[in-house]
Amino acid sequence: MTKVHNFSAGPSILAESAFAKSVQDIQNFAGTGLSVLEVSHRGKQFEAVMAETENLVRELLGISQDYDVLFLQGGASTQFFQIPLNFLKQSAAYTDTGTWANRAIKEAQGYGEVNVLASSKDSNYTFIPKNYEIPSSVDYFHCTSNNTIYGTQIQQFPHCEVPLICDMSSDIFSRPIEANKFSLIYAGAQKNMGPAGVTLVIVRKDMYGRKANRHIPTMMDYKIHADNGSMYNTPPVFPILVSKYNLEWVKEIGGLTAMEKRNEEKASTLYTAIDNSPYFKGTTAIEDRSKMNVTFVFEKEHEGLAEKFDAACKEAQLSGLKGHRSVGGYRASLYNALPLDSVQALVNVMETFA
Numbered sequence: 198m199t200k201v202h203n204f205s206a207g208p209s210i211l212a213e214s215a216f217a218k219s220v221q222d223i224q225n226f227a228g229t230g231l232s233v234l235e236v237s238h239r240g241k242q243f244e245a246v247m248a249e250t251e252n253l254v255r256e257l258l259g260i261s262q263d264y265d266v267l268f269l270q271g272g273a274s275t276q277f278f279q280i281p282l283n284f285l286k287q288s289a290a291y292t293d294t295g296t297w298a299n300r301a302i303k304e305a306q307g308y309g310e311v312n313v314l315a316s317s318k319d320s321n322y323t324f325i326p327k328n329y330e331i332p333s334s335v336d337y338f339h340c341t342s343n344n345t346i347y348g349t350q351i352q353q354f355p356h357c358e359v360p361l362i363c364d365m366s367s368d369i370f371s372r373p374i375e376a377n378k379f380s381l382i383y384a385g386a387q388k389n390m391g392p393a394g395v396t397l398v399i400v401r402k403d404m405y406g407r408k409a410n411r412h413i414p415t416m417m418d419y420k421i422h423a424d425n426g427s428m429y430n431t432p433p434v435f436p437i438l439v440s441k442y443n444l445e446w447v448k449e450i451g452g453l454t455a456m457e458k459r460n461e462e463k464a465s466t467l468y469t470a471i472d473n474s475p476y477f478k479g480t481t482a483i484e485d486r487s488k489m490n491v492t493f494v495f496e497k498e499h500e501g502l503a504e505k506f507d508a509a510c511k512e513a514q515l516s517g518l519k520g521h522r523s524v525g526g527y528r529a530s531l532y533n534a535l536p537l538d539s540v541q542a543l544v545n546v547m548e549t550f551a
């Protein structure tokens with residue numbers, strides 16, 4: 198089989214080793230003679246998988262025992278309402294930096310006052326707003342570290358004295374973070390951690406004392422999941438297993454410092470090609486460019502060439518480059534497992550095409 202270069206925005210490329218190991222476990226899980234898909238999640242073999250996955254998350258991100266690491270379901274989209282359901286008593290502050298941030302704001306509005314501190318909506322989310330102050334009176338501040346659709350990324354998190362909550366769905370494990378700054382981090386797995394079906398939630402234990410005084414369904418209560426080791430109900434066993442293998446690969450590469458270097462090299466290779474090309478241009482403010490999702494369009498006068506370019510991409514086996522409909526053009530997602538070779542293949546097409 199010839200190699201397909203996978204630039205998909207999500208579900209996205211994962212380490213090849215993760216597939217090989219997962220296939221093995223579908224056939225014969227940890228020597229049980231049974232598939233991982235047909236054994237109890239409470240058996241010792243799967244309990245070991247849970248523990249190892251949690252340890253990998255803690256080790257890679259530098260998460261201390263002040264935090265619980267949870268594997269939940271419902272995607273990042275469920276976190277959009279689970280967070281305000283639990284923690285929005287009076288008011289919360291948000292920044293509006295893209296489609297996902299906007300959805301988080303909409304859900305929070307159902308639970309209390311939402312103070313949108315800054316928005317780049319009027320410019321079609323081409324930049325990350327910076328000069329805003331987070332009021333000390335709000336219950337928490339919510340931001341989105343990487344705007345998957347628009348291709349912008351927070352390079353420096355704001356100073357924040359209230360609990361800092363962040364949607365890191367599309368750049369978690371792509372770079373080291375100062376974990377201690379955050380009170381809650383969440384990420385749908387399918388961008389940079391594993392397959393769809395599991396949501397990583399990292400919550401500082403002091404948040405449990407900040408719960409809003411309203412009925413919280415058991416399944417929406419973080420503490421319940423924490424007290425039960427993410428096994429209050431049946432966890433998404435297979436996505437967790439594949440995530441474990443994918444994170445093992447991240448660790449083998451050298452952890453997040455090495456991963457950041459690798460991701461920076463890929464991103465700068467592609468942005469340089471875009472900036473040097475008379476045909477293409479980036480769609481975002483340069484200082485806010487995402488190293489995960491690179492968005493670009495044809496220069497106006499060359500838009501007529503799109504069909505030819507698309508055909509050349511297809512010919513070179515470049516997959517998943519179509520931009521989101523709200524931006525148009527192209528989006529190359531450069532998640533952890535994407536090799537530099539794939540970026541080089543795209544750059545080659547851009548150059549030979551020119």
Ligand SMILES: *Cc1c(COP(=O)(O)O)cnc(C)c1O
Nearest residue numbers: 272273274297345364366367385
């Ligand atoms: C994809 C994405 C989401 C939505 O995730 P689901 O798991 O599909 O609910 C939310 N936030 C960001 C930043 C995303 O990239």
